[in-house]
Amino acid sequence: xxxxxxxxxxxxxxxxxxxxxxxxxxxxxxxTFRQARQMVPVLIPVAALVGLDDGLLTVVVMAAVVTALSLxxxxxxxxxxGYADGPTAVVVTRGLLARSVRTVPNDRIRGVExxxxxxxxxxxxxxxxxxxxxxSVGVNEEELVVDGVTRAEGDRLRARLLARRPAxxxxxxxxxxxxxxxxxxxxxxxxxxxLYAPLxxxxxxxxLAAVGTLFRLVQELPDAVxxxxxxxxxxxxxxxxxxxxxxxLLAVAAVVGAAVVNWGYRLVRRxxxxxxxxxxxxxxxxxxEVDRIRGGTLSExxxxxxxxxxxxxxxxxxxxxxxxxxxxxxxxPRAEALRLLGRLVEDPGPLTGHPPAALRRRLVRAxxxxxxxxxxxxxxxxxxxxxxxxxxxxxxxxxxxxxxIGRYRALGHAAGPRSFTVRSGWLVREQAVLQRRAVxxxxxxxxxxxxxxxxxxxxxxxxxxxxxxxxxDVAAAEVPGFAAAASSGTWAGTLAP
Amino acid sequence: MTADAPxxxxxxxxxxxxSAIGLWVTGGVIGALVWAVVVTAVLVLVPEDALxxxxxxxxxxxxVLEAAVxxxxxxxxxxxxxxxxxxxxxxxxxxxxxxxTWTLVPISRIQTVDVTRGVLQQLFGLATVAVLTAxxxxxxxxxxxxxxxxxxVADDLARRAxxxxxxxx
Numbered sequence: 001x002x003x004x005x006x007x008x009x010x011x012x013x014x015x016x017x018x019x020x021x022x023x024x025x026x027x028x029x030x031x032t033f034r035q036a037r038q039m040v041p042v043l044i045p046v047a048a049l050v051g052l053d054d055g056l057l058t059v060v061v062m063a064a065v066v067t068a069l070s071l072x073x074x075x076x077x078x079x080x081x082g083y084a085d086g087p088t089a090v091v092v093t094r095g096l097l098a099r100s101v102r103t104v105p106n107d108r109i110r111g112v113e114x115x116x117x118x119x120x121x122x123x124x125x126x127x128x129x130x131x132x133x134x135x136s137v138g139v140n141e142e143e144l145v146v147d148g149v150t151r152a153e154g155d156r157l158r159a160r161l162l163a164r165r166p167a168x169x170x171x172x173x174x175x176x177x178x179x180x181x182x183x184x185x186x187x188x189x190x191x192x193x194x195l196y197a198p199l200x201x202x203x204x205x206x207x208l209a210a211v212g213t214l215f216r217l218v219q220e221l222p223d224a225v226x227x228x229x230x231x232x233x234x235x236x237x238x239x240x241x242x243x244x245x246x247x248x249l250l251a252v253a254a255v256v257g258a259a260v261v262n263w264g265y266r267l268v269r270r271x272x273x274x275x276x277x278x279x280x281x282x283x284x285x286x287x288x289e290v291d292r293i294r295g296g297t298l299s300e301x302x303x304x305x306x307x308x309x310x311x312x313x314x315x316x317x318x319x320x321x322x323x324x325x326x327x328x329x330x331x332x333p334r335a336e337a338l339r340l341l342g343r344l345v346e347d348p349g350p351l352t353g354h355p356p357a358a359l360r361r362r363l364v365r366a367x368x369x370x371x372x373x374x375x376x377x378x379x380x381x382x383x384x385x386x387x388x389x390x391x392x393x394x395x396x397x398x399x400x401x402x403x404x405i406g407r408y409r410a411l412g413h414a415a416g417p418r419s420f421t422v423r424s425g426w427l428v429r430e431q432a433v434l435q436r437r438a439v440x441x442x443x444x445x446x447x448x449x450x451x452x453x454x455x456x457x458x459x460x461x462x463x464x465x466x467x468x469x470x471x472x473d474v475a476a477a478e479v480p481g482f483a484a485a486a487s488s489g490t491w492a493g494t495l496a497p
Numbered sequence: 498m499t500a501d502a503p504x505x506x507x508x509x510x511x512x513x514x515x516s517a518i519g520l521w522v523t524g525g526v527i528g529a530l531v532w533a534v535v536v537t538a539v540l541v542l543v544p545e546d547a548l549x550x551x552x553x554x555x556x557x558x559x560x561v562l563e564a565a566v567x568x569x570x571x572x573x574x575x576x577x578x579x580x581x582x583x584x585x586x587x588x589x590x591x592x593x594x595x596x597x598t599w600t601l602v603p604i605s606r607i608q609t610v611d612v613t614r615g616v617l618q619q620l621f622g623l624a625t626v627a628v629l630t631a632x633x634x635x636x637x638x639x640x641x642x643x644x645x646x647x648x649x650v651a652d653d654l655a656r657r658a659x660x661x662x663x664x665x666x
Contacts, residue, residue, distance in 0.1 A: 441635030463631025
């Protein structure tokens with residue numbers, strides 16, 4: 001069966017065949033059960049219906065069946081997958097029964113990521129993810145994936161898709177002579193930065209999640225395969241000792257996790273693009289257009305602030321979820337992060353703190369939960385004798401004080417000649433620094449309580465990152481001035497009373 | 498309403514159509530009817546010993562209070578708060594009830610202008626103009642304008658946005 005429908009669009013000459021992924025990708029997908037994974041929910045009831053007993057033979061048979069199904073599915077999906085990079089658009093065709101043809105115009109492409117998972121690397125393949133501008137397609141379809149092309153083809157695709165034309169005007173092929181791009185290294189990962197990892201929430205979560213998955217896997221396996229570990233109930237001393245031993249293990253796992261993800265990290269400016277390369281097993285190669293970078297965020301978690309570590313993300317217009325793609329410094333010293341941020345966007349100067357009324361609001365909010373639990377606990381203690389409830393309430397209340405103060409001290413905003421910044425957050429303190437021209441609107445919010453305290457929250461609406469960056473609890477009188485100083489043009493003057 | 502504290506920013510100049518009050522009251526009545534059905538169902542179907550009588554009264558009181566606020570108070574407060582304005586450079590709205598929200602979007606950054614008419618809005622001859630930008634948070638909605646005004650505003654904004662569009666976002 002030939003598929004004449006694949007050749008549509010893309011500006012390719014009619015008759016020119018769309019490209020296929022390398023056949024070797026079938027091996028990868030068979031081994032990883034990529035397509036067959038969807039059948040698991042179907043297989044489990046089938047297995048239950050047939051009434052399989054928990055024998056070793058059953059497991060072997062099931063593994064063989066699943067592998068065979070996986071091979072068939074992988075071959076079919078490879079056979080029905082095609083892509084074409086035309087002069088004006090990229091077209092990706094796939095789907096076994098329901099065909100899907102997705103066309104993304106070249107000027108909507110915001111970034112290209114080439115990643116090499118371990119199995120792909122073994123077979124000399126790469127996976128190319130193409131980011132389309134938010135809004136051009138559905139929310140969950142912001143990227144096209146071309147999985148399993150050879151490394152040379154991946155590099156060709158990347159270079160071709162990002163061969164930059166001025167502001168989306170496609171240059172005719174061959175006119176723009178490929179001048180040797182100037183390469184400049186902006187940042188390089190130091191292995192000692194890995195020592196920060198145990199204090200970063202996201203790296204701590206990974207080993208915990210791994211342990212959780214292991215437990216689930218053990219539970220789902222048939223009983224015959226799992227050795228009987230359930231002995232007598234462990235003594236409390238043993239549990240405590242286990243927990244104490246778990247702490248350094250968790251720290252080591254976090255360091256290893258961070259090393260796997262960030263090994264050999266390098267950030268390079270090449271011509272008009274920022275190129276980030278990283279990863280030990282899965283090698284990722286991310287490219288962002290400098291012209292579309294509007295600023296960046298500096299995030300410091302609670303533990304990271306303690307050791308003066310930080311991470312930096314770039315805010316790129318049109319790239320919705322820039323958290324992963326926009327990562328410029330995954331983990332490093334604060335000074336390095338600030339230096340890098342300074343390269344993205346001009347420093348708007350020192351932050352202005354927020355008025356004391358904002359501190360009162362932070363404290364009230366931080367204490368409210370604790371006081372509520374204490375009050376309820378007092379009743380519970382009197383009526384039911386649950387003495388521990390008020391104790392928990394008091395502890396929460398006491399902890400609320402440093403939290404409220406910490407949240408207040410995180411607040412700040414500033415406007416410079418070409419950029420502005422807002423900062424907030426306590427568990428993860430995030431400072432966004434943006435160019436003034438990035439602002440596409442202002443939103444001022446004032447609740448009843450804020451009105452009585454003479455405060456307001458100002459949100460700079462930006463077509464990048466999360467879409468809006470807020471200065472929380474600014475003095476109401478400062479709002480029009482800040483908005484006017486932080487946006488380009490005169491339109492923000494409309495807010496002035 | 499406390500008018501004593503100064504607002505952080507200027508209020509937009511124009512108020513909505515008075516029909517908006519009718520629409521909000523109708524919405525409140527529908528909501529109250531739904532609540533009445535739910536509360537009645539709970540009172541009838543849940544046995545006496547599962548739900549003690551103070552809780553039953555609290556439920557009824559809540560439904561009555563909710564109806565009084567959404568029908569008797571909120572529409573008028575909203576009408577007094579809600580304002581909008583289209584200046585030479587920007588679209589500006591004030592919405593809200595207890596929490597007020599002022600939104601300002603420059604015409605040069607407008608990407609799309611939509612006019613929508615809900616079922617209730619059609620009954621009252623009203624329409625909503627939604628002005629969209631590149632930012633998910635930078636959306637201005639001018640609620641409940643007279644349908645012909647809404648269409649005129651939308652056409653005017655779309656035409657002017659075309660003239661001064663700033664592609665940089």
